[in-house]
Amino acid sequence: MADKKNSKKNNRNKNYDEDYNPRFKKQRKKVCPLCSDKNFVLDYKNAEMMKKFINDKGKILPRRTTGACSKHQRDITLAIKRARAIAILPYTQD
Ligand SMILES: [Zn+2]
Secondary structure, X not given: OHHHHHHHHHHHOOOOOOOOOHHHOOOOOOOOHHHHOOOOOOOOOXXXXXXXXXXXXXXXXXXXXXXXXXXXXHXXXXXXXXXXXXXXXXXXXX
16 A cells, blocks of 8 residues: 555656755856846835835845845845835835
């Protein structure tokens, strides 16, 4: 019985590659959205723009997600915190 169950599990992914390791997924190099677009001006009063850098809980996205460079990630963080203070962005969302 146990063998049958296991074989079913293994056959589920037909395209399963034995060498596949999620750690070495093909990674596309992320480019900082602020560096790549020179016309992009971070504006803490622009809620739509700031929403790109927070998740659905209202948390600030990490650099690995936004792809921003360290300099611009700091700018983004500061802008989000300013936006929160003037109630444009939420501190939290359930
Ligand atoms: Zn940058």
